[in-house]
């Protein structure tokens with residue numbers, strides 16, 4: 603299909619009703635066109651169960667909620683700005699980090715009221731978007747946008763969500779025995795909690811790492827989990843060469859857009875989704891390639907280089923980094939600096955860091971770990 607024909611199309615199809623797909627649909631509606639979203643599950647947010655996630659607010663000076671407003675996404679979900687957290691390191695290392703502006707916004711994911719997913723669905727329906735649940739899109743013959751989430755696993759996160767009478771608090775932990783090459787976190791807000799370990803390797807041993815995280819946070823902050831529910835999921839962050847194949851645009855994690863350092867994907871899903879919707883609605887899909895190469899590529903290359911170095915830190919490196927973090931530094935400014943695209947980091951990306959390939963692990967048919975379950979689910983059906 604030519605770009606010209608696309609501009610005459612009044613209905614644009616999208617496969618996947620995650621943040622990327624719904625942001626794309628909102629952009630299409632705002633441009634006066636009709637969006638149909640196919641969602642294979644019975645509702646939005648089926649990968650999640652009310653667990654907390656963070657909407658990162660450090661890659662730009664501008665606040666992420668202001669940026670979302672420019673995409674037509676309203677913050678009508680429940681969120682808590684986070685300006686402070688405690689990070690534990692190996693041994694007894696511990697640091698409290700502060701920021702004058704929110705470092706991230708704590709929000710919940712899943713199908714229920716108050717979550718990001720439910721809020722996006724409500725906004726899309728109010729804008730006239732048609733969402734067809736329980737409908738798997740295998741092909742989009744007339745073109746459209748693919749926002750089906752991860753197609754491979756570079757990272758897995760496993761944990762518990764639970765009710766609790768603990769005081770609100772945001773905690774992270776970095777140690778090889780809790781999350782090799784990754785990190786663990788405990789998020790408590792208004793009687794709800796989420797504890798997880800994010801693994802970038804050794805996925806089959808998730809249960810062992812998770813058990814250690816539970817014991818660790820219990821020792822450090824007196825963990826109290828009532829009605830704990832297990833959750834787990836995978837993510838991918840392989841920067842594509844192109845996010846367009848003829849008249850199909852790929853956005854969100856389906857395109858591999860996600861922060862490779864710590865696995866924050868929501869903001870990039872919303873951004874890339876909205877941009878793909880705008881591009882198709884204006885009949886100019888080539889505009890999308892320009893958008894993500896200008897807005898996302900340099901950040902993702904820089905974060906891939908950061909990950910390359912992080913992979914090599916190990917316990918000694920975590921300990922030194924925590925100890926040497928400047929005493930009165932504003933953490934948001936410091937992290938923004940670390941994420942800011944730099945020429946040397948992009949050169950390092952091309953020469954060294956981009957060669958990081960997806961972990962080569964067996965997929966066992968009888969194994970119930972997150973890696974095996976996600977890999978089996980995302981394998982192409984014959």
Ligand SMILES: Cc1cc2nc3c(=O)[nH]c(=O)nc-3n(C[C@H](O)[C@H](O)[C@H](O)COP(=O)(O)OP(=O)(O)OC[C@H]3O[C@@H](n4cnc5c(N)ncnc54)[C@H](O)[C@@H]3O)c2cc1C
Pocket residue numbers: 617618619620621622623640641642643646647648649654655656657658737738739740749750751752759760834835836837853854855856860865866867868869871
């Ligand atoms: C446990 C966990 C914790 C995370 N924590 C954070 C965090 O704290 N901060 C952060 O920024 N990011 C986090 N992420 C990553 C973030 O959740 C994702 O990057 C983000 O949801 C990607 O959005 P998306 O729209 O691209 O894909 P998804 O949210 O995966 O949505 C894709 C949708 O497409 C549907 N679908 C798939 N295939 C088809 C098909 N063929 N036809 C129709 N529908 C289909 C799926 O059912 C799904 O609803 C986390 C991820 C996990 C797993």
